[in-house]
Amino acid sequence: MATKDKTILFVTPPYHCGVVEVAGSWPPLGLLYLGAQARQAGWRAEVYDAMTLRHDFKEITSRLQKTEFDVFATTAITPTFPDAAELCRIAKTVNPRCTTIIGGVHPTFSAEEIFAEPGGSIDYIIAGEGEPALYRFLINFDDLEKRRQSPNLIYRDDGRLKTNLTLPLKKELDELPVAWDLLDWRNYSYYVIPGSRLGAVSTSRGCSHSCTFCSQQRFWNKMWRGRTPRAVVAEIRQVHDTYGVNVFLLTDEYPTYDRDRWEEILDRLLTEKLDIYILMETRVEDIVRDEDILAKYRRAGIVHVYVGAEATDQGTLDRINKEITVADSRRAIELIAEYNMISETSFVLGFPEETEDSIEATFRLACEFNPDFAHFLAITPWPYAEFYQEVREHIEVFDYRRYNLIDPIIKPKQMTRRQVDHAIIDCYRRFYMPRMSEYRKVEDTFRRDYLLRSMKLIMKSSFLISKFARLGLNPKKLMPDMFKA
Ligand code: B12
Ligand code: SF4
Numbered sequence: 001m002a003t004k005d006k007t008i009l010f011v012t013p014p015y016h017c018g019v020v021e022v023a024g025s026w027p028p029l030g031l032l033y034l035g036a037q038a039r040q041a042g043w044r045a046e047v048y049d050a051m052t053l054r055h056d057f058k059e060i061t062s063r064l065q066k067t068e069f070d071v072f073a074t075t076a077i078t079p080t081f082p083d084a085a086e087l088c089r090i091a092k093t094v095n096p097r098c099t100t101i102i103g104g105v106h107p108t109f110s111a112e113e114i115f116a117e118p119g120g121s122i123d124y125i126i127a128g129e130g131e132p133a134l135y136r137f138l139i140n141f142d143d144l145e146k147r148r149q150s151p152n153l154i155y156r157d158d159g160r161l162k163t164n165l166t167l168p169l170k171k172e173l174d175e176l177p178v179a180w181d182l183l184d185w186r187n188y189s190y191y192v193i194p195g196s197r198l199g200a201v202s203t204s205r206g207c208s209h210s211c212t213f214c215s216q217q218r219f220w221n222k223m224w225r226g227r228t229p230r231a232v233v234a235e236i237r238q239v240h241d242t243y244g245v246n247v248f249l250l251t252d253e254y255p256t257y258d259r260d261r262w263e264e265i266l267d268r269l270l271t272e273k274l275d276i277y278i279l280m281e282t283r284v285e286d287i288v289r290d291e292d293i294l295a296k297y298r299r300a301g302i303v304h305v306y307v308g309a310e311a312t313d314q315g316t317l318d319r320i321n322k323e324i325t326v327a328d329s330r331r332a333i334e335l336i337a338e339y340n341m342i343s344e345t346s347f348v349l350g351f352p353e354e355t356e357d358s359i360e361a362t363f364r365l366a367c368e369f370n371p372d373f374a375h376f377l378a379i380t381p382w383p384y385a386e387f388y389q390e391v392r393e394h395i396e397v398f399d400y401r402r403y404n405l406i407d408p409i410i411k412p413k414q415m416t417r418r419q420v421d422h423a424i425i426d427c428y429r430r431f432y433m434p435r436m437s438e439y440r441k442v443e444d445t446f447r448r449d450y451l452l453r454s455m456k457l458i459m460k461s462s463f464l465i466s467k468f469a470r471l472g473l474n475p476k477k478l479m480p481d482m483f484k485a
Helices: 019-023 029-040 057-065 081-094 105-109 130-139 144-148 229-243 259-272 284-289 291-299 314-319 326-338 356-369 386-394 417-432 435-440 445-460 462-470
Strands: 007-011 044-048 071-075 099-103 124-126 153-157 160-163 198-201 247-250 277-282 302-310 342-349 373-378
Touching: 007 029, 019 445, 029 044, 029 071, 029 130, 057 081, 071 081, 081 099, 081 105, 099 105, 099 130, 124 130, 144 153, 198 229, 229 259, 259 291, 277 284, 284 291, 284 302, 284 326, 291 302, 291 326, 302 326, 302 445, 326 342, 326 356, 342 356, 342 417, 342 445, 356 373, 356 417, 373 417, 417 435, 417 445, 417 462, 435 445, 445 462
Parallel strands: 007 044, 007 071, 071 099, 099 124, 198 247, 247 277, 277 302, 302 342, 342 373
Antiparallel strands: 124 153, 153 160
């Protein structure tokens, strides 16, 4: 065991763009896994969730001035990277003796760009799965030579990029502890269920599929690893009993990959008789496969299922290698509703071949699929995803803050980005406007309240309001009902 008196401070980038975050304030689960490793290495760990607290850089600076830390750690996906880099700059200004580290999908694959210029504020990237690598880094910290030999480390030395050996992915995920006590749980809530406390649990990591636009399959080496049902359900019970969490997001890319394991998780949840709600994402063909146990999903607490339909024509699905059929997407959405769960899906628009007509065709089919919630997203080429090279010549936006699935990044051959932006907001407007009155008529009170509250949150969210404004529309006038308390 190395140092006992050093502190690692984890801070979330204060980036906001709407969509998912309109529904709740979400715990930064990855940092809780990492905090537990820091403790195992003999360090003190602190999590400052600036994003959830909605602190701006000024407030963050003043908080850092009052905090002692030796290592400053942050995390980044592509849209949050510029803010994460700014956090490191502030940390170095406030505390020039600190060491800054960053991890997550964007830095893992963008080291060359990040270290292109000398004199940046990021000392080290810890690439890939963070736990074992961070542990070794902190254990080695006091000896600079050893520290620099830590696995998964990328840094700049003498103007050159140094990349260390990569650790294999951990086989036994159950062995990874989570430092749940690092959060102030009062800050986390799922706004759709009033008075709720929101937690996050990871039952598995990775995905074996190869969708070309996706960053996650590459990050986890196209490998799926699952935890045991016993450990997953014990953790849910513990977080529920200790912190009063009653809504759980499953953060997995693909929780249902192994049907036997998944069904055992459901069975164990049923045995526990917890009064909880679960939100999850999975693939459409698994919902179709699981028709015989969907009633069990619902009884175990699953209330909201997101499935990535992505497109309504087989050509586009094949082009992005989604490996699903349009028929399965349609059926999955029907089944989720049939078993009284809320269905959510997204349709990505703005491919190079997109036209006003193809968007209209997607919109019409999206209405036919009839999910409870549809998102019309701008296809976003993560710079390290296979899809990026395919569309490279059509990319017009290079500011990563806008790589958020909301702002069009690609200019289709026959449309402007502005037209794509307008088409997206028009899809939202036409999809949601008729639904308010339909949702009011839903008989099941849980379902009705859930739908109405979610709709209000979506419509009041800043990303839609600013999109509407760009079209010269005022959602308050278009949908006054949504803005009533
Ligand atoms: C939960 C979640 C959120 C939460 C974030 C809560 C939080 N503060 O963490 C909310 C709902 C706010 C959110 C919002 C958005 N999200 Co999100 N989100 C997820 C989700 C479902 C799970 C993330 C998670 O908790 N994973 C579990 C933990 C254990 O893994 P992890 O975070 O990757 O961390 C591990 C490693 O990455 C690494 N690591 C990470 N950070 C660090 C730091 C250090 C120092 C080290 C050493 C290691 C390290 O070690 C960790 C442990 O192994 C992922 C999809 C997925 N299945 O991963 C999408 C995902 C990350 N989100 C994504 C996107 C695009 C967004 C939005 C832009 C969407 C939108 N328009 O609303 C916004 C951005 C808002 C914002 N400020 O972040 C994309 C990112 C794509 C990309 N390559 O950039 C993903 C991958 C989804 C997707 N389909 O593509 N999201
Ligand atoms: S199924 Fe989901 S997680 Fe898996 S590769 Fe496709 S988009 Fe990525």
